[in-house]
Amino acid sequence: MVLYFSATGNTQFIATELAEKLGDECVDLLDRIKRSDLSEIRSEKPFIVCAPVYVCEMPRFLSKYLKRLKLSGNRKVYFIANSAGYSGITGYLAKRLFRKKKMEYMGHTEIIMPRNYFLGRYPPQTSDEIKKRLLSACDRLDETANLIKRGERLRGRHIFMFEKLITIPFNPVWTKYKMPTKDFFATDKCVSCGKCEKLCPMNNISIRDKKPVWGNSCSHCMACVGNCPADAIEYGSATKEKGKYSFRKYKHFLNERKHGEAEKSFSVKKNIPKRRNNG
Ligand SMILES: Cc1cc2nc3c(=O)[nH]c(=O)nc-3n(C[C@H](O)[C@H](O)[C@H](O)COP(=O)(O)O)c2cc1C
Structure with missing residues (x-):
């Protein structure tokens, strides 16, 4: 089962593709996380947990949730870190988490996808860069699905001690001081649909006077910014200057690929940043 x-x-995208290739079920944990729903999840097949990387780890709200969630049935678990280029100690922490749950850790791998986070010093990506990353991720997905199908372990790269020493204290400090919530706002384009409130994993958004209002506990996940159907959510001037990312804008490109047309229409040689956390 893919979670x-x-x-x-x-x-x-990664999770649904893997589930399709493996003929397995796929479960979105968002609503469960929002409702703190810890009801048991049972699977006869190995678990495959897929998570984005936030500040060199899996999102802390997700690891906290997974620590408490009861997974029963098959005791094997694979972990897929989805990053924009550097997954830091995500694999190491996932291994620790699942071993504490007395599960058999079958390894992790990193799949590099387009960056969804441009706040701070990150430059926006061009549409071509995004497409290159997506095509490369599709190849990586095929390899990963084949390894899992054959029951083999995924071999993540060695994570050095200095990375652990730096990241564990660095993550909360960075998150606290460099990721404030106060700059989020909704423009007049807001149609009060409430989608941002529903998508916020931290339950940090409430609708007041028909507009979203942000509280103080935010993971900066960008779900509100990237998924607003009216494109009404901004973060200071950063989102105006650098744009916003959502996978759905590129879904058609990958659908074309499925029908064998994307590579033909997109002839630029694949050239993505060197993967730094993979076996
Ligand atoms: C708050 C935040 C922190 C991030 N930190 C990292 C990071 O440390 N390393 C990295 O490679 N990508 C980082 N990213 C990029 C995401 O991991 C990446 O774009 C991922 O594909 C987003 O997945 P999603 O679309 O499923 O949310 C970060 C993104 C966010 C929102």
Whole structure:
């Protein structure tokens, strides 16, 4: 069974593709996380947990949820880290988490997808860069699904001690001081549909006077920004200057690929940043 959390659609794509290739079920954990629903999940096949990388780890709200969630049936678990280029210690922490749950850790791998986060120093990506990453991720997905099908372990790269020493204290400090919530706002384009409230994994958005209002506990996941149907949510001037990412804008491109047309129409040689956390 494939379990996932996804804010802007990249991990959802990875999870649903893997489930399709493996003929397995796929479960979106968003509603369960929002409702703190810890009811048991049972699977006869190995579990495959897919998560985006936030500040070199899996999102802390997700790891907290997974620690408490009862997984029964098959004791094997694979972990797929979906990053924009550097998954840091995500694999190491996933291994620790699932071993504490007395599960047999079958390894992790990293699948590099387009970056959904441009706040701070990150430059926006061009549409061509995004497409290159998506095509490369599709190849990586095929390899990963084949390994899992054959019951083999995924071999993530060695994670160095200094990465653990830096990331474990760095993550909460960075999140607290560099990721404030106060700059989120909705423009007049807002149609009060409430989708942002429904998609916020931290239950940090409420609708007041027909407009979203942000509280203080935010993971900066970008679900509200990337999925607003009216494109009404901004973050300071950053989203105006650098744009917003959502996988759904590129879904048609990959649908074309499925029918063998994307590679033909997109002839640029694949050239994505070197993968830094993979076996
Ligand atoms: C708050 C935040 C922090 C992130 N930190 C990292 C990071 O440390 N390393 C990385 O490679 N990508 C990082 N990313 C990028 C995402 O992991 C990546 O774009 C992922 O594909 C998003 O998945 P989703 O569309 O399923 O939400 C970060 C994204 C967010 C929103």
